[in-house]
Amino acid sequence: MSVDKSKTLTLRTGDAAFYQYDPLLGFWGIPHMERDVCFSGVTDVVTHVRHNNEGNRDKDFTKGKQDGAILCLGGSHTWGVGVDQENRYTEHLEKMIQQPVLNLGHCSLGLDQVCLVILNKAEIYRPSVIIIEQYPWAIHRVLNTFVNGFTRPYFYLNENGDLKLQKMSKLTVFPVCRKMMGAFYTYRKELKEFKAGIDLKDSYDPWTDPIFLYWKANYYDYMYEIVDKIVAVIQDFCRQKGIKLLFGLEPIMQQYGERSRSSLVDYNLPQTRLKAILEKNRIATVDMMEPMVAEHTTETPVIFNDGHMNEKGHGIFAQELSKYMDAMKWFAK
Amino acid sequence: MKNAILRDIISFSLARQKTFDKMTYLFKGLLFAPFLIMSSNKKSESKDMASSISQAGDDIYPLF
Numbered sequence: 384m385s386v387d388k389s390k391t392l393t394l395r396t397g398d399a400a401f402y403q404y405d406p407l408l409g410f411w412g413i414p415h416m417e418r419d420v421c422f423s424g425v426t427d428v429v430t431h432v433r434h435n436n437e438g439n440r441d442k443d444f445t446k447g448k449q450d451g452a453i454l455c456l457g458g459s460h461t462w463g464v465g466v467d468q469e470n471r472y473t474e475h476l477e478k479m480i481q482q483p484v485l486n487l488g489h490c491s492l493g494l495d496q497v498c499l500v501i502l503n504k505a506e507i508y509r510p511s512v513i514i515i516e517q518y519p520w521a522i523h524r525v526l527n528t529f530v531n532g533f534t535r536p537y538f539y540l541n542e543n544g545d546l547k548l549q550k551m552s553k554l555t556v557f558p559v560c561r562k563m564m565g566a567f568y569t570y571r572k573e574l575k576e577f578k579a580g581i582d583l584k585d586s587y588d589p590w591t592d593p594i595f596l597y598w599k600a601n602y603y604d605y606m607y608e609i610v611d612k613i614v615a616v617i618q619d620f621c622r623q624k625g626i627k628l629l630f631g632l633e634p635i636m637q638q639y640g641e642r643s644r645s646s647l648v649d650y651n652l653p654q655t656r657l658k659a660i661l662e663k664n665r666i667a668t669v670d671m672m673e674p675m676v677a678e679h680t681t682e683t684p685v686i687f688n689d690g691h692m693n694e695k696g697h698g699i700f701a702q703e704l705s706k707y708m709d710a711m712k713w714f715a716k
Numbered sequence: 717m718k719n720a721i722l723r724d725i726i727s728f729s730l731a732r733q734k735t736f737d738k739m740t741y742l743f744k745g746l747l748f749a750p751f752l753i754m755s756s757n758k759k760s761e762s763k764d765m766a767s768s769i770s771q772a773g774d775d776i777y778p779l780f
Contacts, residue, residue, distance in 0.1 A: 567751055570741075570744050570745070571752065573728075574724060574725070574728050574752075577728045
C-alpha cells in the first residue's frame, strides 16, 4: 500500500490524536478515525490505523452478531502500537482457536478503566471469555487521575477499606474544565510523590523507576490494595455472568535486559506482586515472561526499543493464550 | 492541617531545580491550596463518620 508521507501522523508518548472525551471512562477511541501513523521512538515503519464504529481498533461491531466472542482488553500493547492490525495477538488468536476475538485495547488504559468497561459494556458485547492483557508496570495508572489531557474516574479505599469509585464531574465535558482539573490532579499527585521522596518528572530514569525500588514499596502498597479490590470485582462479575476470565502478563522492557546490580532494585517486583494478587483471587493467568524472554534475541527481538511487543511478540503472546485455552478445553469441539 | 499543607507546598517549590520552576510550583501550590485543604479535611471528617458511606464517590459492584 502506498503511503502519502505528508499525511502521516507522527505519534509520540502521550499523544491523544485517536482519543476523545468519554463521560464514563475519561477517554475512548474516536469512531471511524483512520490515519497512517508513525510511532516515534518505536519504529520507523508507517502503520495504518483505523478505528471501527465503536472507536476501537478492530473490525466493525454489530450488537448481537458476535455474542460469545473472546473480548480482549488492555493498553497500548493490545491496541497494537507499532504493528499492523492483522499482526496483533488478537488477530493471531482468532486464527489459532477459530473463535471470534474482539479487541477493545486502548493506549494508556488503566486496569481501573478496564474494570469499568467490563462492568458497563459486557452486556453489549456478551463475551464468553475476557482476556485482560496487562503490562505490569502499567498498574500505576490506577493512581493517575489525569492522563494525556483527559481526567479519569478513579477508585479509592475509604476508611473502612471499601472500594469506592470517584466518577468524573459533568464539567469535564468542557476541555477548559478538564485542563484546570487536570492541572490540580497533576499537582496533587506530584506533591504526594514528593512527600514520599519520589520524583517522576525532573530526574526520571526507567531503570530506577520507583515502582522497582524496595525502599519505595510502602508508597505503592496502597496501589496494590486497590488493584487487589479491582480484580476481585472483575472476577466476581465474570463469575456471576458465566464469563471465563484470563489475564495475560507480558514482561516489561527492563526484564529483557540484565538484572539490576542492586538487590534493592527488582524489575520483577510489579509482576511478582500482580501475580500474587491474581493468584489470591484465583484468576487464571498466563505469565509470558519465560516464553517471550527465551525468544528474544538481539537479531530477532520480540519487543521494540520501548518495550511494546512487535509482530514476533504478538505472535508468541497469542500462542501462549491459545495453548492455555486449549489445555483448559475452553473451546473444545 | 492547613499549616502542614502550606509547609509542604513551600518545600515542594523549593525542591525544584530551576528558579522559574520554583516560582511556578509555588504559584500552583498557592492556587490549589484551598482545594488541597478541602480534600484533606474531607478525609479527616470521613474518618470520624460511623457510616461507611463516603461523602464523594459511589460504591462499586459488588458491595464489599
